[in-house]
Amino acid sequence: MRVLITGSRHWTDRATIRDAITAATRAVPASEVTIVHGDCPYGGADLIAADVATELGMRVEAHPADWKRLGKAAGPHRNQLMVDRGADVCLAFPEQGSRGTWDCVRRARTAGIPVTVN
Known part of the structure; x- marks a missing residue:
C-alpha cells in the first residue's frame, strides 16, 4: 500500500499524523506500507510522517524538490512526480496558506x- 503524505512545513501535531496513518493502513501489514512524502527540509508534516512510518x-520514500534547478516550479513538479508514481490514498495536513499542500x-x-484532509 502506498500512502502519499502532503502537509504544511509548519505542522507540529504528531498525534494527528500517527492516527491518520494508522487508520488508513489498518488492514495492511506495516511491512507492506510505503509512506511517500516531499521531504521538506524545514520539518513539518513530511518529516513527522517519515519518523512515524519508521x-x-x-x-519511506522521499521526493525532495529540486529548488536549485527548477526554481518556483520545483514544488509542483515534485508533487506531480509523487502523484504519478501512484498512491492508494493521500493524507493531507494543511495549515493556513499551505499552497503546496x-x-x-x-x-x-x-x-x-x-x-483525506486532516
Whole structure:
C-alpha cells in the first residue's frame, strides 16, 4: 500500500499524523506500507510522517524538490512526480496558506487518488 503524505512545513501535531496513518493502513501489514512524502527540509508534516512510518516499521520514500534547478516550479513538479508514481490514498495536513499542500491535493484528486484532509 502506498500512502502519499502532503502537509504544511509548519505542522507540529504528531498525534494527528500517527492516527491518520494508522487508520488508513489498518488492514495492511506495516511491512507492506510505503509512506511517500516531499521531504521538506524545514520539518513539518513530511518529516513527522517519515519518523512515524519508521517507528511503525513502514517503508519511506522521499521526493525532495529540486529548488536549485527548477526554481518556483520545483514544488509542483515534485508533487506531480509523487502523484504519478501512484498512491492508494493521500493524507493531507494543511495549515493556513499551505499552497503546496493544496496543489498536491488537487493533483491527487485529479489522478483519482482518494484524499483525506486532516
